[in-house]
Amino acid sequence: MEIKYDLKPASERRTEQFKPEGNVGFGSLRTDHMFLMDYHDGEWRDPRIVPYGPFEMAPGAMALHYGQSIFEGAKAFMHEDGEIYTFRINKNAERMNRSADIVCIPNIDEQMQIDAINALIDVDRLWFPMQEGACLYIRPFIFATEDRLSVSPSSRYTFCVVLSPSGAYYAAGVNKGIRLLISKTYHRAVSGGTGASKAAGNYAASLRAGKAAAQFGASQVLYLDANNQQIEEAGAMNHFHILKDGTVIIPTFTDTILKSITSQSIMELSELLGCEVRQETVMLDKFIADIESGEIIEAGGFGTAAVVSAVGSYIFEDGRVVTVGNGEVGEHIQRIYKLYTDIQKGHVQGPEGWVKRVERVAP
Numbered sequence: 001m002e003i004k005y006d007l008k009p010a011s012e013r014r015t016e017q018f019k020p021e022g023n024v025g026f027g028s029l030r031t032d033h034m035f036l037m038d039y040h041d042g043e044w045r046d047p048r049i050v051p052y053g054p055f056e057m058a059p060g061a062m063a064l065h066y067g068q069s070i071f072e073g074a075k076a077f078m079h080e081d082g083e084i085y086t087f088r089i090n091k092n093a094e095r096m097n098r099s100a101d102i103v104c105i106p107n108i109d110e111q112m113q114i115d116a117i118n119a120l121i122d123v124d125r126l127w128f129p130m131q132e133g134a135c136l137y138i139r140p141f142i143f144a145t146e147d148r149l150s151v152s153p154s155s156r157y158t159f160c161v162v163l164s165p166s167g168a169y170y171a172a173g174v175n176k177g178i179r180l181l182i183s184k185t186y187h188r189a190v191s192g193g194t195g196a197s198k199a200a201g202n203y204a205a206s207l208r209a210g211k212a213a214a215q216f217g218a219s220q221v222l223y224l225d226a227n228n229q230q231i232e233e234a235g236a237m238n239h240f241h242i243l244k245d246g247t248v249i250i251p252t253f254t255d256t257i258l259k260s261i262t263s264q265s266i267m268e269l270s271e272l273l274g275c276e277v278r279q280e281t282v283m284l285d286k287f288i289a290d291i292e293s294g295e296i297i298e299a300g301g302f303g304t305a306a307v308v309s310a311v312g313s314y315i316f317e318d319g320r321v322v323t324v325g326n327g328e329v330g331e332h333i334q335r336i337y338k339l340y341t342d343i344q345k346g347h348v349q350g351p352e353g354w355v356k357r358v359e360r361v362a363p
């Protein structure tokens with residue numbers, strides 16, 4: 001499908017490359033345009049790039065009432081040649097359709113999603129923030145727009161992509177461990193539910209748990225399975241831990257764990273990292289015992305926003321604290337972060353097809 005360009009007049013658009021003075025932060029800024037496409041009468045139609053601005057939407061739009069809404073999160077980077085490159089964007093397009101299946105939203109051809117993202121980045125490329133570690137954060141999302149008060153799949157949807165010029169999540173690298181609350185009260189997902197999708201409602205449901213974590217001085221919750229036996233996720237990241245021989249262990253993907261693109265990538269990088277990376281079911285009791293015995297030396301979370309977060313300590317709801325190693329960020333995590341961000345920035349050649357140049361085709 002051909003994308004229509006309905007752009008802002010040149011006088012209202014950015015005319016030179018964005019050179020922010022301070023750290024631009026993460027997720028707050030927008031660019032001049034957004035991509036839109038609608039679904040009705042059984043088809044996705046009318047792909048277009050338009051000025052960034054509010055939607056007109058019926059108060060009865062089903063996304064607002066029944067939460068039929070999904071999203072993705074990806075990043076693009078500027079390399080030394082001054083061109084912008086997306087990172088594994090095909091994996092996000094694939095996962096968008098998996099999320100869509102889980103909440104009964106019609107799929108969008110993966111190449112169409114990628115074309116939409118590339119076209120938007122191309123139009124707004126001057127918004128790439130010239131700052132060490134910066135990126136264009138890419139937020140594609142789909143929401144139900146049919147004006148009907150009834151719990152059933154909508155017959156109308158909008159697919160939108162917006163961009164957020166963002167700074168490095170950890171401006172000074174991963175230099176401090178976070179604390180996670182091990183919660184037996186709050187759960188993120190149950191088998192047969194929506195945990196393996198990026199459904200908006202999953203994140204609304206996590207807010208209360210996040211508040212509880214803050215009361216314990218923790219940044220996020222370590223989510224367990226509904227029976228409080230197994231480790232599942234670390235807030236909006238996959239959890240991982242590292243054994244004293246350097247082996248990285250990520251909980252096996254199930255229908256209660258989001259299939260993180262960062263985790264999948266770390267698994268694919270095991271040779272370059274020079275260590276084994278594998279998935280297994282992680283039992284909470286054994287995990288804690290292994291930290292205490294020194295068998296586990298580092299732990300953290302994998303996710304697009306931060307890439308890697310290190311966990312310095314865990315706190316139980318009874319106040320018991322378990323510190324990982326000496327509570328500092330370990331060398332394996334530093335090495336993973338460096339290799340991963342070097343590949344993203346084009347300083348190190350990653351596996352074939354991971355970074356793709358955004359072509360200059362905009363009118």
Ligand SMILES: Cc1ncc(COP(=O)(O)O)c(C=O)c1O
Nearest residue numbers: 236237238258260261262303304
């Ligand atoms: C619940 C959850 N788990 C894990 C992740 C990490 O996934 P990714 O590495 O694809 O960003 C995310 C973020 O997308 C998430 O929301």
